[in-house]
Amino acid sequence: MTTSSDVIDDAPKANNDSSIPSATLGGEQKRSIEQITLLLFITVPFLALLAAVPLAWGWGVSWLDLGLLVFFYYLGCHGITIGFHRYFTHGSFKAKRPLRIALAIMGSMAVEGPLVRWVADHRKHHKFSDAEGDPHSPWRFGETVPALMKGLWWAHIGWMFDEEQTPQEKYAPDLIKDGAIRAISRQFLLWAGISLALPALVGGLVTMSWWGAFTAFFWGSLVRVALLHHVTWSINSICHAVGKRPFKSRDRSGNVWWLAVLSCGESWHNLHHADPTSARHGVERGQLDSSARIIRWFEQFGWAYDVRWPSRSRIDSRRDPEAKRSRGKQETTEAA
Numbered sequence: 001m002t003t004s005s006d007v008i009d010d011a012p013k014a015n016n017d018s019s020i021p022s023a024t025l026g027g028e029q030k031r032s033i034e035q036i037t038l039l040l041f042i043t044v045p046f047l048a049l050l051a052a053v054p055l056a057w058g059w060g061v062s063w064l065d066l067g068l069l070v071f072f073y074y075l076g077c078h079g080i081t082i083g084f085h086r087y088f089t090h091g092s093f094k095a096k097r098p099l100r101i102a103l104a105i106m107g108s109m110a111v112e113g114p115l116v117r118w119v120a121d122h123r124k125h126h127k128f129s130d131a132e133g134d135p136h137s138p139w140r141f142g143e144t145v146p147a148l149m150k151g152l153w154w155a156h157i158g159w160m161f162d163e164e165q166t167p168q169e170k171y172a173p174d175l176i177k178d179g180a181i182r183a184i185s186r187q188f189l190l191w192a193g194i195s196l197a198l199p200a201l202v203g204g205l206v207t208m209s210w211w212g213a214f215t216a217f218f219w220g221s222l223v224r225v226a227l228l229h230h231v232t233w234s235i236n237s238i239c240h241a242v243g244k245r246p247f248k249s250r251d252r253s254g255n256v257w258w259l260a261v262l263s264c265g266e267s268w269h270n271l272h273h274a275d276p277t278s279a280r281h282g283v284e285r286g287q288l289d290s291s292a293r294i295i296r297w298f299e300q301f302g303w304a305y306d307v308r309w310p311s312r313s314r315i316d317s318r319r320d321p322e323a324k325r326s327r328g329k330q331e332t333t334e335a336a
């Protein structure tokens, strides 16, 4: 195993075994039905999010609905950050089989597309970060303000509708070879459906009313999914356009502190691109990283092992001396 920033080198090579079925229903092509489903998954929760503010003002939000929203938000968010991202994409720790399966399901419940597609896209993002070939760089159209506005939209949402698909055989052969993982990836619609139905079921049973099921569905399913979508996509758009860059990386990734809690620690994105296999992204004192905290608990329970915790010397070796100088300058101006 190498520790280079090119994560693809870590993935076992494809064996071109065409007898293995595709890990997503759409395969390499995005068929129109899949495009429409994607559009629905994106727009319906987003409309709910827009409606949420005036409705909250009018009806108020019950503690139950708020609790369901927060619970399912962080369940899916950590499924993505610990599971899809740090574990499946970058191999920043090893997991016992039941944890591996649980992480695949939790991540699928974030309704961000099938596991294998997510991982393939993200490995390609690291391979080409902010250069030609990156599926979602906000710098795709140039550096002028209008080009960046267009690029931010592209990095946030537009790229998902691109006809060109990341080849899964090339970028995620290790996952395709695992039958259970391939099945969970193929069953994406099932997990998305369960994720949307569970809050409604709990809300209905607790209040013993259809209205309770409906408001729980609205807050715990639709608003929650919309919020999580936009926070996840902000890592692709905002964290590649703004933020501090104290570490050396060959792209424009930045650390954005105000997204740390909502993104479960993923917005320390400059460190992540400087050291992609690190299990911790928020490496400085006070940088909240709930995903790293939970990985540590998994390690203590014996469910996760060989965790790649970054040592102090490793972190220091990735610092950008240029950034330190400009940061020093900034601190003196702030103090003045």
Ligand SMILES: [Zn+2]
Residues within 6 Å of the ligand: 125, 129, 235, 236, 240, 253, 269, 273
């Ligand atoms: Zn990135």
Ligand SMILES: [Zn+2]
Residues within 6 Å of the ligand: 085, 089, 090, 122, 126, 272, 276
């Ligand atoms: Zn990554």
